Amino acid sequence: MKTYKLLLLISLICQSILLGIIVTTVYLFESDPVYHSVATPLLAMGIPLSFVNLAVILLIWKRFSILTNSMEQDKHSSLFPFEPLDKEHFCRVVDKLPIPISLTRISDGLILYANAQTSQMLGLSASELIGHHTTEFYYNPEERLRLMEVFRRDKQIVNYEIQLIRQPDRLVKWFALFLQPLTIGPETMLLGVFYDITVRKQSEAELARFSLALQASETKYRTLFDRAHDAIFIMDDNKIIDFNYSTLTLFNCTREQFFNKTPSELSPPLQPDGQPSEQKVSEKIAATLADEPQRFEWLHIKGDGTPFFAEISLNLIELNDKHYIQAIVRDLTAEHQRLEQEKILLTQKLRNSEERFQIIAETVPVPMIIQRSDDAKVVYVNEQASVTFGLPTSEWIGRHIQDFYLTAAEWQEISHLLTQHGFIYDYEIQMKRNDGSPIWVSLFSQPTLFENEPVMVNTIYDITDRKRAEAERQNHIVELGALNAILTEFNKAYERFVPYEFLQLLGKENVVEVKLGDQVEREMTILFSDIRGFTALSEKMSPPENFYFINQYLGKMAPVITEHRGFIDKYIGDAIMALFPTNADDAVHCGIVMLNKLAEYNQTRQTQALPLIAIGIGLNTGTLMLGTVGDAKRMEGTVISDAVNLASRVEGLTKTYGAALIITEYTYQKLRQPLAYKIRVLDRVTVKGKTQPVTIYEVFEADSPATIELKLKTLHYFEQGVECFHKGQFDKARDFFQNVLQEHEQDKAAQIYILRCQEQISLTMPGSSQILIVDDTPFNVKLLSHLLTSHKYKVLTASNGNSALKIAELTQPDLILLDVMMPGIDGFETCRQLKTNPNTQEIPVIFMTALSETVSKATGFELGAVDYITKPFETTEALARIKVHLRLRQQQLQLKRK
Numbered sequence: 004m005k006t007y008k009l010l011l012l013i014s015l016i017c018q019s020i021l022l023g024i025i026v027t028t029v030y031l032f033e034s035d036p037v038y039h040s041v042a043t044p045l046l047a048m049g050i051p052l053s054f055v056n057l058a059v060i061l062l063i064w065k066r067f068s069i070l071t072n073s074m075e076q077d078k079h080s081s082l083f084p085f086e087p088l089d090k091e092h093f094c095r096v097v098d099k100l101p102i103p104i105s106l107t108r109i110s111d112g113l114i115l116y117a118n119a120q121t122s123q124m125l126g127l128s129a130s131e132l133i134g135h136h137t138t139e140f141y142y143n144p145e146e147r148l149r150l151m152e153v154f155r156r157d158k159q160i161v162n163y164e165i166q167l168i169r170q171p172d173r174l175v176k177w178f179a180l181f182l183q184p185l186t187i188g189p190e191t192m193l194l195g196v197f198y199d200i201t202v203r204k205q206s207e208a209e210l211a212r213f214s215l216a217l218q219a220s221e222t223k224y225r226t227l228f229d230r231a232h233d234a235i236f237i238m239d240d241n242k243i244i245d246f247n248y249s250t251l252t253l254f255n256c257t258r259e260q261f262f263n264k265t266p267s268e269l270s271p272p273l274q275p276d277g278q279p280s281e282q283k284v285s286e287k288i289a290a291t292l293a294d295e296p297q298r299f300e301w302l303h304i305k306g307d308g309t310p311f312f313a314e315i316s317l318n319l320i321e322l323n324d325k326h327y328i329q330a331i332v333r334d335l336t337a338e339h340q341r342l343e344q345e346k347i348l349l350t351q352k353l354r355n356s357e358e359r360f361q362i363i364a365e366t367v368p369v370p371m372i373i374q375r376s377d378d379a380k381v382v383y384v385n386e387q388a389s390v391t392f393g394l395p396t397s398e399w400i401g402r403h404i405q406d407f408y409l410t411a412a413e414w415q416e417i418s419h420l421l422t423q424h425g426f427i428y429d430y431e432i433q434m435k436r437n438d439g440s441p442i443w444v445s446l447f448s449q450p451t452l453f454e455n456e457p458v459m460v461n462t463i464y465d466i467t468d469r470k471r472a473e474a475e476r477q478n479h480i481v482e483l484g485a486l487n488a489i490l491t492e493f494n495k496a497y498e499r500f501v502p503y504e505f506l507q508l509l510g511k512e513n514v515v516e517v518k519l520g521d522q523v524e525r526e527m528t529i530l531f532s533d534i535r536g537f538t539a540l541s542e543k544m545s546p547p548e549n550f551y552f553i554n555q556y557l558g559k560m561a562p563v564i565t566e567h568r569g570f571i572d573k574y575i576g577d578a579i580m581a582l583f584p585t586n587a588d589d590a591v592h593c594g595i596v597m598l599n600k601l602a603e604y605n606q607t608r609q610t611q612a613l614p615l616i617a618i619g620i621g622l623n624t625g626t627l628m629l630g631t632v633g634d635a636k637r638m639e640g641t642v643i644s645d646a647v648n649l650a651s652r653v654e655g656l657t658k659t660y661g662a663a664l665i666i667t668e669y670t671y672q673k674l675r676q677p678l679a680y681k682i683r684v685l686d687r688v689t690v691k692g693k694t695q696p697v698t699i700y701e702v703f704e705a706d707s708p709a710t711i712e713l714k715l716k717t718l719h720y721f722e723q724g725v726e727c728f729h730k731g732q733f734d735k736a737r738d739f740f741q742n743v744l745q746e747h748e749q750d751k752a753a754q755i756y757i758l759r760c761q762e763q764i765s766l767t768m769p770g771s772s773q774i775l776i777v778d779d780t781p782f783n784v785k786l787l788s789h790l791l792t793s794h795k796y797k798v799l800t801a802s803n804g805n806s807a808l809k810i811a812e813l814t815q816p817d818l819i820l821l822d823v824m825m826p827g828i829d830g831f832e833t834c835r836q837l838k839t840n841p842n843t844q845e846i847p848v849i850f851m852t853a854l855s856e857t858v859s860k861a862t863g864f865e866l867g868a869v870d871y872i873t874k875p876f877e878t879t880e881a882l883a884r885i886k887v888h889l890r891l892r893q894q895q896l897q898l899k900r901k
Contacts, residue, residue, distance in 0.1 A: 142166035256306030598705030621654025661751030804833035
C-alpha cells in the first residue's frame with residue numbers, strides 16, 4: 004500500500020511540471036517570432052505527455068482504491084467471519100425476522116452479529132453490540148458457565164429460561180433461549196434465538212400470589228387447575244374470572260385481553276351450524292347451572308383473529324360456598340386439519356382411480372370380473388380370472404355373469420343381496436369353472452363407474468382348499484369341545500384363587516399360559532381394609548365360628564369391590580388387599596360403599612345381640628409391579644411396590660386418628676373432582692419405611708349424618724389448626740382444635756392434635772429457666788443444684804429468708820424452691836413477703852419440707868405457694884413437679900405478652 008502511495012505522489016509531481024512547461028511556453032512565446040519554431044514542438048511533446056501521465060495517475064488511484072476496499076473488507080471480515088456465507092443475503096433475511104437472533108463466538112462469548120430485534124432487545128445498535136461479551140447482558144453473570152455445561156452435555160440449548168438486562172434503562176426481562184452450534188470457516192459459533200416470556204413469567208407470579216390468598220380447599224384445587232395441559236377457565240355466570248396458563252397459550256392473548264370476557268366475545272358471531280354464538284352460549288350456560296354437564300364442539304377465535312375448533316366441557320363447581328362454571332377447552336384444529344387433508348387426498352385418489360385401474364386390475368393376484376349393473380353382462384376380466392376359470396379373456400365379454408355360478412339358486416341369492424345392500428362383502432358361495440367343476444369363492448362386489456357407466460366390480464378369492472380343510476377340521480370339533488369344556492371349568496375354578504383381572508393385566512387368557520416371572524408395571528390404586536379389634540373378637544369364638552364370621556363379612560365386602568371395577572389381590576386373615584386398575588374415583592367410591600354395607604351389617608348384628616364391627620380403610624395410588632413369584636413347582640401372583648406398603652401404613656393410621664377411610668395425597672391428586680367428596684386434610688406424616696412425609700386426607704362421606712354435619716361445621720377450624728401446627732404455631736393450632744372440640748367433642752383427630760400441641764409447647768419452653776433454692780442445709784442445696792443444672796436449668800442459692808427476698812427482687816427467677824424451717828424468718832414469712840411485693844408476687848413458690856416435720860400445708864397454700872416437695876428428695880417426682888410449674892409459668896407469661 005505504501006508503494007502505491009509513493010507512485011501516486013511522483014505522478015502528481017510530474018503532472019505539475021508538465022503543466023508548468025505548457026503554461027510557460029504559451030506565456031513566453033505567444034508574441035515572439037520564434038514561437039512557431041520553439042513553442043510548437045514543446046506543446047506537441049508536453050500535451051501528450053500530460054495526458055499519458057494523467058492516465059497513469061487514474062490507474063494508480065483505481066488500484067489504490069481497490070486495495071483500500073479490499074483491506075476494509077478484510078477488516079470487516081475479521082469482525083464478521085462469514086466467509087462461506089453470503090453476508091448480504093443472510094443479513095437481509097435475518098434482520099427482517101420478528102425474533103431476536105445473534106451469533107456469538109463459542110470460545111470467548113463475544114457477539115459477532117445481531118439482528119434488529121436483538122438490538123431492540125438489548126438496547127444497543129447492531130454495530131455497537133459487535134465485540135461485546137454476552138455476560139454484560141446477563142442478569143446473573145454465572146449463567147454462561149451453566150449454559151456451557153448444558154451445551155457441552157447436550158450439544159445444544161433448548162428452551163433455557165434466562166434473565167437479560169437491557170443496557171440503557173437496566174430493564175430486566177425473561178427470555179427462552181435456544182442455542183445451536185454453527186461452523187463458519189475454521190471457527191465454530193453459536194446461533195442464538197430468543198423468545199420473550201416475560202408476560203408468561205409475570206402471569207405465573209400473579210397466579211402464585213392469587214393462589215396464596217385462597218382457602219385450603221381452593222389451594223388444592225388450584226394445584227390441579229394450573230398443572231392441567233388443557234385450557235381451563237372459571238366463569239361467574241358468563242364472565243371469565245380466572246384461567247390457567249394453557250388458556251393464554253391456546254387463545255394466543257394476554258391476561259387483559261381474556262379476563263372478564265364472555266365466551267361469545269371470544270367467538271365469531273355465528274357458529275358453523277348458522278346459530279348465533281351468543282344465543283348458544285346462553286343455552287349451554289343455563290344447562291350447566293342446572294347441574295347438567297355439557298360437552299360439545301365450538302368455533303373460537305384467537306387473540307390474533309385466527310379461528311380454531313375446540314372441544315368444550317362445562318361443569319358446575321363450588322368454591323367458597325358459591326357455584327361457578329368450569330370450562331375445559333381442548334384444541335381440535337389439528338384434528339380438523341387432518342380430516343380435511345384426508346378428504347383432499349381421497350378426492351385426488353378418486354380422480355386418478357380410472358387411470359390406475361387398468362394397472363391395478365392386471366397386477367392383482369386374484370380374479371376380477373366387471374359386469375354392467377343393468378343387465379349383469381361382463382365388460383371386463385383380468386388375466387387372473389381367465390386362468391382361474393379356464394376361459395380366455397375374449398370369450399368372457401358379453402356373457403351373463405349367471406353362467407359362472409354353480410346353480411341358478413346361487414345367482415338369485417347374489418342378486419337379492421345386491422338389491423338389498425348394494426354391495427357384497429366376503430360372501431362365501433359356489434361358482435363353476437369353464438369345464439363345469441365347482442369352486443368355492445369368497446366374493447366381494449362393489450358398485451362403481453367404469454368408462455362413465457355404472458358397473459359392479461367382483462373380486463373373487465378361491466377358498467376351495469380352505470373349505471376342504473375346514474371340512475377336515477370339523478371332525479375334530481366334537482373332541483376339542485369336550486376338552487374345552489373341561490378347560491373352561493378348570494379356569495372358572497382357578498379364578499377363585501387367581502383373579503381373572505390379574506391374568507388380563509399379565510396379558511394372559513387363562514392360567515395355563517402363566518409362567519414364572521411374568522410381570523407388568525401399571526399405575527393402580529391400592530385398597531387395604533382391616534377389622535378393628537379382630538383378635539379380641541376371635542378369642543370369644545370357636546374356630547368354626549371364626550371361619551363363618553370371616554366368610555360372612557368378606558362375602559359382603561368382596562362384591563362391592565367387584566362392582567367398582569376392582570379385584571381382590573389377597574385375603575390376609577380378616578384383612579383385604581384390593582387393586583383398582585381403572586381410576587382413583589372407583590377406589591374411593593368403593594371404600595365409601597364398603598363402610599355403608601358395614602353399617603347395614605352392624606344393624607343385623609345388633610338385633611342378634613352380637614358386638615358391632617369397625618373397620619379401617621387406607622387408599623394409595625402409585626406405580627406397582629404385578630407378576631408371579633415362586634419356583635417351578637409352586638408360584639403365586641403378587642404385587643411389589645412402595646405404593647402398596649404406603650397404602651398398608653395409611654390403613655394402620657385409621658386407628659390413630661379414629662377415621663374410617665384415609666387416602667394419600669397421591670390418590671387425592673388423581674380424583675376427577677376432589678371437591679365433590681366430603682374430605683378434610685388430616686395430617687402430614689412420615690410412615691414407617693419412608694423418609695419423605697406424605698399428606699393424608701380423611702374421607703368422612705360414610706360417617707353418620709350427625710358426625711358429617713359436625714365435621715363440615717368445624718372443617719375450617721380443623722384445617723386451619725393443621726396448617727398452624729405444621730407451621731410450628733402450636734398455640735394458635737391448639738386454639739383452633741379447642742374450637743373444634745367445643746362443637747364436636749368426640750373428634751379424636753382434634754383430641755390428638757391438642758395433646759401434640761401441648762407436648763410441643765412444653766418442648767419449646769426455655770431450657771435455661773432460673774430457679775432460686777432457699778435452704779440452710781448445704782447438702783440439700785448441693786443435691787438440688789446438681790439435679791437442676793444437669794437438666795440445663797440455671798440455679799441461684801440463698802441460705803436464709805432475707806437473702807432470698809433480695810435475690811428474688813434483683814434476679815426475678817422463674818421458680819423458688821423454699822425450705823419451711825430456717826433460722827431467722829422461716830419459709831412461711833418469706834413467702835408472705837414475696838407475695839406482698841409487686842415485683843415478686845407472680846413468681847411461683849414450691850415449699851420443701853422433711854417427712855418428719857409437722858407443718859400446715861394449708862397455711863402454705865393460703866400464703867400463695869403452688870406445691871410441696873418432701874425431703875429426702877425423690878428426684879423423678881421432684882423434677883416432674885418443677886417442670887409442671889415452670890410450664891405453667893411460661894404459659895402465663897405468653898398470655899400476658901398477647
